[in-house]
Amino acid sequence: MDNISTRKWSEIRNLAVVTLTDGKKVGTVEDFYFDPQTNSVRALLIKTGVFGHQVLLVSSIHAFGQDAITASGDNALIKEKNDAQLSTMPLGQALLTYKVMSEGGSVVGTIGNVLFDLSTPGVLRVAAFEMAAGLRERISGHYPTFEAQRVIQYGQDVMVIPDAIALELTK
Structure with missing residues (x-):
């Protein structure tokens, strides 16, 4: 199943998240919000500091690179409470x-x-x-x-x- 368009969670977890607008690292991937009804991921949970977490919606992801995930803009990270669907999804x-x-x-x-x-x-x-x-x-x-x-x-x-x-x- 491993090919260029398939990646394991163990390879994605702890990847840096970098914005394309300014090339700034905004955090690291810690978890994902899973929708069991569609077998899809709505968002990634991003660790932004010692105690901070924000969410990166999958629709805001530009690319999954070998060393980082690039996000489309500097406002790509949101708070979990800003997306009502996330509270119903398991991590x-x-x-x-x-x-x-x-x-x-x-x-x-x-x-x-x-x-x-x-x-x-x-x-x-x-x-x-x-x-x-x-x-x-x-x-x-x-x-x-x-x-x-x-x-x-x-x-x-x-x-x-x-x-x-x-x-x-x-x-």
Whole structure:
């Protein structure tokens, strides 16, 4: 699943956010607001100081670079309370603690990483989930993944996938 238009959360987290208007670093990426209904990200949570946080709407992102995310303007960061939708969305970092369960009720494992589709500017979609590593995965460097669109249901701390996908992940 890794290609030029796909990036892992572990690669995006802690990236600098730089504005194009003045080239100033305004913060670092700390988390994301996830919409489970559409498998999309509405905004990134940006750490702006020791205790400060603001939000960068995905629509304000110009590009995801190797070392930084560029934002379209110096007013790209907003306060969370300025976007009513954000208060209803879970933070994406919580996904990394989710158990993956088959429809039949068997726990397959835990989410280890989230893969994003960056191919459409101004849109950030969750493309896939990568399972947390066991010893075999660490040695081989291959981590089982499944497409986000295959998730049947997101719960408080679990996501349910079809039995056939669960079987593939355990091979």
